Amino acid sequence: MTEFLGQLLAVTIDTVFDVLPIVLIIFGFQFLVIRKPVPHLKQVVLGFIYVLLGLSFFLVGLEQALFPIGKLMASQLTDPLFIYGSLENVPKFFHWSDYKWVYIFAASIGFSTTIAEPSLLAVAIKAQEVSAGTISVWGLRIAVAIGVAFGIALGTYRIVSGAPLHYYIMAGYVVVIVQTFFAPKMIIALAYDSGGVTTSTVTVPLVTALGLGLASTVPGRSALLDGFGLIAFASLFPIISVMAYAQLSQWWSLRERKKN
């Protein structure tokens, strides 16, 4: 218990410095440029105390739960005993498909967290308004979720196979650029944004831990060189899937109009 309190105290001291810049910026601009007193000052100060405490609790919890569980899942799903049933069946060289549960797990985490992401819902509602209903809220959410799921699953495959990350990302960029020429203009900025919006504060550490865990348990991979990159996949593929969805729905509505 005392150990835990000490840890919490140490983290809280660190987070003071993390929150300080934004406090200085907000108050600095308020006093120097806008030159008006801060409205509801008491509430604002209390708010910052909540932010400090919240951030400290979150970081301690992350260290105790999300990082360990991400790494644990990676090591359990790549355990030879789990994959091959018994140690006698372990082959000399593994095949990438031996890790199929890793890919399924990665895709499920990506899909479920994205579908539940509140900021994505807000964006989807806006997008439906802008497009006058061509893009539906559910259509967009599913498009982004499929993008993230496929992205993270492919990212785990890359870690297993050990191919350089930048080949995949560059190929993704080429697809994005080609799609940009053909996608409806109004969706482009939204699609680019959807890449960054989807990965929430809870998902990022878990997925990072999964990648690092995988890279340190799969034979021949190193956490340093192969462990990172899952978030990059999770941010790139929604761009592709959102533009693809917009293209498809445009095509559908054109076809409907031709029919009538």
Add this chain to the structure above:
Amino acid sequence: MKNSFISIFQSLYQSLRDLYPIILVIGFFQIVVLQQAIPHLLQILSGALFVVVGLSLFVQGLQMGLFPIGESMAYAFARKGSLFWLLIFSFALGFGTTIAEPALIAVADEAADVAAAGGIIVDTYVAKKSYADGLRFTVAFSVGLALIIGVLRILRGWPIQYLIVGGYIGIVIMTAFAPEEIIGIAYDSGGVTTSTITVPLVAALGVGLASSIKGRNPMVDGFGLIAFASLTPMFFVMLYGMLR
């Protein structure tokens, strides 16, 4: 007082909503696929509780102070005032929110641990702390810069795709020169930066700007700021890796 209790419960509910898909998926895999007991279950459960409580307090605190002030400020700077102050504010907003972004703090620390284990930096608290802080300051600087570019784009009406494609080319060129061990974390830093604090404030800036200029659709032109904020960190983290 009663209201603040209700809103704390609301943010508790929201944080739980963030976490429950993860709990469901991991639970399913543990019980149905792996059929193993989770070691240190108690520690993990209490950690998960901390995550929920921490995130709730954090979001609640933001909504009490930072968000209303920041949003009205972003809106005020976007509607009137000089371009100079608007750009300074945009940079400061991007920088300050990114430094306090919880996911970035966590991932930067993890990156420092991995770098220390891999022998890139010395395995001491001080060396790891300075590596992690260096990463975070680089990312925060990049997000600030991204907001300046994004705001100028909205004001001038530059088409977003040319800037994005230009950014992609820059990243591809940097990748050829950056040390191998920084590439993964650099590519990840783009997606890590934009979550809890940054997105709402940046969105307020974008929508405020686009709605204050005649002939701009706030919905179309307001988007795109996040896109730059997830692109520039990749470039500059690779630069950090080369110069460090």
